[in-house]
Amino acid sequence: MDRSERQDFFREVVALAPMAKGGNLPYRRLCREFGAERTCSEMILADKLVRGGERPLLRHHASEDAFGIQLAGKRPEVMADAAQMAVEHGARFVDLNFGCPIDLVVRKGAGAALLRKPAKLAAVVAAVREATDLPLVVKIRLGYSSEKLNCVTVARRAVEAGADAVVVHGRTRAQRYRHSARWDLIDQVAREVDVPVIGNGDIYTPWDLELRRRETGVRSFLVARGALIKPWIFRELATGEAWIPTVAERWAVLRRFVDFALEYFGDDERGLVRVERFFVWHMGFWHRWRPWTVADHAAHQPESLIQARAPQVDGDGDEALLASADEAVHDRVFRRVLDRDFPTA
Numbered sequence: 001m002d003r004s005e006r007q008d009f010f011r012e013v014v015a016l017a018p019m020a021k022g023g024n025l026p027y028r029r030l031c032r033e034f035g036a037e038r039t040c041s042e043m044i045l046a047d048k049l050v051r052g053g054e055r056p057l058l059r060h061h062a063s064e065d066a067f068g069i070q071l072a073g074k075r076p077e078v079m080a081d082a083a084q085m086a087v088e089h090g091a092r093f094v095d096l097n098f099g100c101p102i103d104l105v106v107r108k109g110a111g112a113a114l115l116r117k118p119a120k121l122a123a124v125v126a127a128v129r130e131a132t133d134l135p136l137v138v139k140i141r142l143g144y145s146s147e148k149l150n151c152v153t154v155a156r157r158a159v160e161a162g163a164d165a166v167v168v169h170g171r172t173r174a175q176r177y178r179h180s181a182r183w184d185l186i187d188q189v190a191r192e193v194d195v196p197v198i199g200n201g202d203i204y205t206p207w208d209l210e211l212r213r214r215e216t217g218v219r220s221f222l223v224a225r226g227a228l229i230k231p232w233i234f235r236e237l238a239t240g241e242a243w244i245p246t247v248a249e250r251w252a253v254l255r256r257f258v259d260f261a262l263e264y265f266g267d268d269e270r271g272l273v274r275v276e277r278f279f280v281w282h283m284g285f286w287h288r289w290r291p292w293t294v295a296d297h298a299a300h301q302p303e304s305l306i307q308a309r310a311p312q313v314d315g316d317g318d319e320a321l322l323a324s325a326d327e328a329v330h331d332r333v334f335r336r337v338l339d340r341d342f343p344t345a
């Protein structure tokens with residue numbers, strides 16, 4: 001692939017974000033089915049990968065025809081070797097994680113720590129560029145802290161070193177999830193670099209996407225929590241219309257995930273334990289779904305739609321069950337999905 005083809009790979013796409021745990025293979029498969037145009041592995045620590053660990057994370061499903069592998073690390077030669085392994089495992093692109101805020105990673109000088117060292121970050125990008133001619137995207141934040149919003153500089157350095165696209169998550173490392181994403185700054189990066197910029201932060205509804213398209217020059221988008229709450233967000237973003245599923249349709253989506261998870265983890269005793277563990281983890285997001293309307297959207301900051309406790313759904317019907325924040329209820333939901341004990345029409 002030449003450079004312009006590699007850049008085109010990231011142009012005008014709506015992608016599922018790389019997510020530890022949430023981006024497990026069965027869930028990615030579900031999102032792909034709903035229209036996610038790019039899927040990505042969970043974050044893989046390059047140091048561990050080259051020492052023989054993390055292997056299951058390299059796998060993808062056949063339906064993921066534009067699957068990438070996300071690497072984190074700070075040593076250029078190790079990152080290059082890890083990228084080579086991604087190529088061997090059939091990845092269609094490589095994503096370098098320079099946004100990871102977690103202490104364990106940052107303390108080692110990787111993830112968002114590299115936002116403070118643009119020259120080192122560029123050396124990693126250059127080494128990976130040398131190792132593969134797959135499309136290469138770097139994922140950054142606005143900066144390490146709000147005193148140092150250096151995303152434009154970092155993006156430029158990454159592009160000079162060979163990145164084909166830049167994902168900008170519109171928050172700083174220090175902010176974690178506390179504030180709404182700054183799309184004005186994401187837009188600024190999009191205007192300053194001549195490769196596709198993929199905007200990331202707080203897209204939950206088709207109206208969020210419409211707003212960002214209208215108000216910014218950003219044309220590609222990455223969705224994380226919105227996809228965890230409703231994997232069908234990709235259908236909504238493709239059509240521009242909200243999809244309000246019936247209760248039966250929601251049960252069917254949950255069953256679809258269980259089918260994919262059983263296929264992946266196995267339907268023996270050991271597999272079932274893992275399927276249940278993932279299902280219950282996902283319920284922590286799924287239960288927050290509410291039939292948001294364009295009026296809700298107009299009345300709230302997108303972030304508050306999800307950060308605020310989702311309104312209670314009263315009653316003892318399935319609607320209330322699926323909307324419950326109670327973990328004991330999540331277990332019950334899992335049993336019902338597993339036993340196919342739910343309405344189908």
Ligand SMILES: Cc1cc2nc3c(=O)[nH]c(=O)nc-3n(C[C@H](O)[C@H](O)[C@H](O)COP(=O)(O)O)c2cc1C
Pocket residue numbers: 017018019020021022042043070097099100139169200201202203222223224225226
């Ligand atoms: C459960 C979870 C796991 C995540 N894991 C990763 C990861 O492994 N690599 C990464 O680059 N970002 C990770 N992120 C961050 C997301 O990719 C994304 O940048 C962030 O959630 C903002 O997008 P959103 O507002 O659509 O959620 C994770 C987010 C969540 C919610």
